Amino acid sequence: MEKTKTPILLHKTKQLSEGRHMENLVLHLDNIQKSFGGLRALADVNLHVEEGKTHAIIGPNGAGKSTLLNVCVGRLKPDSGKVTFDGEELTGKKPHEIAQIGVARVFQTPEIFPELSLLDNVMLPALSKRDGSFRFNPHLAMRNQNEIRDEAEHILGDVGLKEQMGMVAGSLSRGDKRRLELSMCLILHPRLLLLDEPTAGMARHDTNATIDLLKKIKERGMTKIIIEHDMHVVFSLADKVSVLARGKIIASGLPEEVREDPLVKEAYLGTAQE
């Protein structure tokens, strides 16, 4: 039953994207497949993201959204297919190499340094970026920290965590950990930012603050993929929306178009709103 529907949708997808903007596609996911044992988490996913745009991916639980990001950052190797960013193939590269290319990610469960202070948490990525591909120069290693410290403080101010910067990161609330992780990604000045449910666990007020912050970054021309269940966030931020269900992209287009798509309502919004 699904097999008959999908081709039509894919066809429609193509029309929508090709009709409007063909220029400046930086991220390409081509024919990505990934199975865990017998479970097909990703079945032939194709996704193309335009430079500087925010592309939202929505879909029910277990649809394969996080798996898709895992493939992008090198946490998982796809069974087949390839990921290219700005002309460079990411598949097969190690996570640190992908990060050095300029891809940063906020994880679904915050990946922070729980034992270290917030300031150290934000300074560390900057140091990694600077010295990531091993340079052992003790003299250089001693200098130049003040600039990084200043920037880290500034970014913590942006996400609203500056007062707590001496605190140990492990003691933060779930929402604050997310904001911390976001600032750890921002100090890397990534060209591609992947956000896996960046506002989950946040109070409404903080969610709105995060939306504002992400809008601000958009002005700097950073490309973003955002996975969200919160439709308020999706419709405030996304330039385009793709719907992933059971490992397949079933629809893709402008937010309003996708919202009105009856199949999307059935496949995703219908189940999610129960």
Added chain:
Amino acid sequence: MKQRFLNDTNLLLVFSAAILLMPIWLSPLGAAYPDLLQKFAIYGIFAIGFNILFGLTGYLSFGHAAFLGVGSYAAVWSFKLFTMNVVPAVFFGVIFAGLLAFLIGYISLRRSGIYFSILTLAFAQMSYNLAYSVLTPITNGETGLQLTINDPRWIDSMYITVEEGLPSTNLFGLKMSGYPGFYFCAILLIVCFFISLRIFRSPFGLMLRGIKSNQNRMNYTGLNTKPYMLSAFVISGMFAGLAGSLLAVTDPLAGAERMQWTASGEVVLMTILGGVGTLIGPMLGAGLIKYFENIFSSFNKNLLHEVFSFLPDGVEDVVVQVVSLFVGGGWHLTLGLLFMIVVIFLPGGIVEGFQKFGGVFGYGKNKNSDSSPQNQAAE
């Protein structure tokens, strides 16, 4: 920044003073004789180096004795082949330990957690067995490597007229036994402490702590963690090699038993006892364990009878019986109890104890509460 730097300077000064004045302030404790003081300094270096790996990265090596042993062998060979001067001996000890650490680290660091520990343990036991059997031409097997009258000592034989009997180790003529030997070790200990301090405060140290806290996150921020881990491993191996060569400097022989797993375990105990990841903890732990080993083990029943002679005869016998379990050959029992108490009540080691103590009594004049803010900053 400036403020903290000053604090570090003070810490270094206090540390140096405490080490250099050990012959004075340790004499009421009966520990102020050169042999033991040398051991304090040497095992302090060993533990400080071990802590750079274990304290900062959280990788627990059970094979550091291999580097200690290699340092000793290299130093003795330097005495045999080249000169009795200790400078080349120390140099070779550090270099060879570093090379071995590179090799063992390169392979062991492919795994983490318990598997890493077991790999290092396996390598160290392998080194021990090699030294004991296969490599006998180099290590002189069971007997251990010793100086002999017939050693070539090429450099010495060119400049120094041969004396009767075995020559002694020296630093450009200054004999490295007794107090000069201790001060030589003590100065190297202070240098090592300084290096460790700088590593703890540097971005390199922070990165190692990041790896300990969340290695995945370090990777996803663009850090290739492998070479950093390997450098930490090699640096700590070189500290161990230095300690090993100093053991040979103060007593020029090297045996395979120095590489045995018990020696690897000892440095783990020292570090945990003193406080993992703190700056002065490992030194305290090393001092304490060597003190127990040397002082407690020398207590015998006669001495105990003297100590408890004020008690009535019957009671005295009982008390001496009980106490003698914990001293002499039983000093391990005391150490075991102490270790259990520390691990259960002070998981941060003795340093944590001092911090709590300092918190209760305010910051007093003694050096321990003086240095505790430093250690907090280090964690």
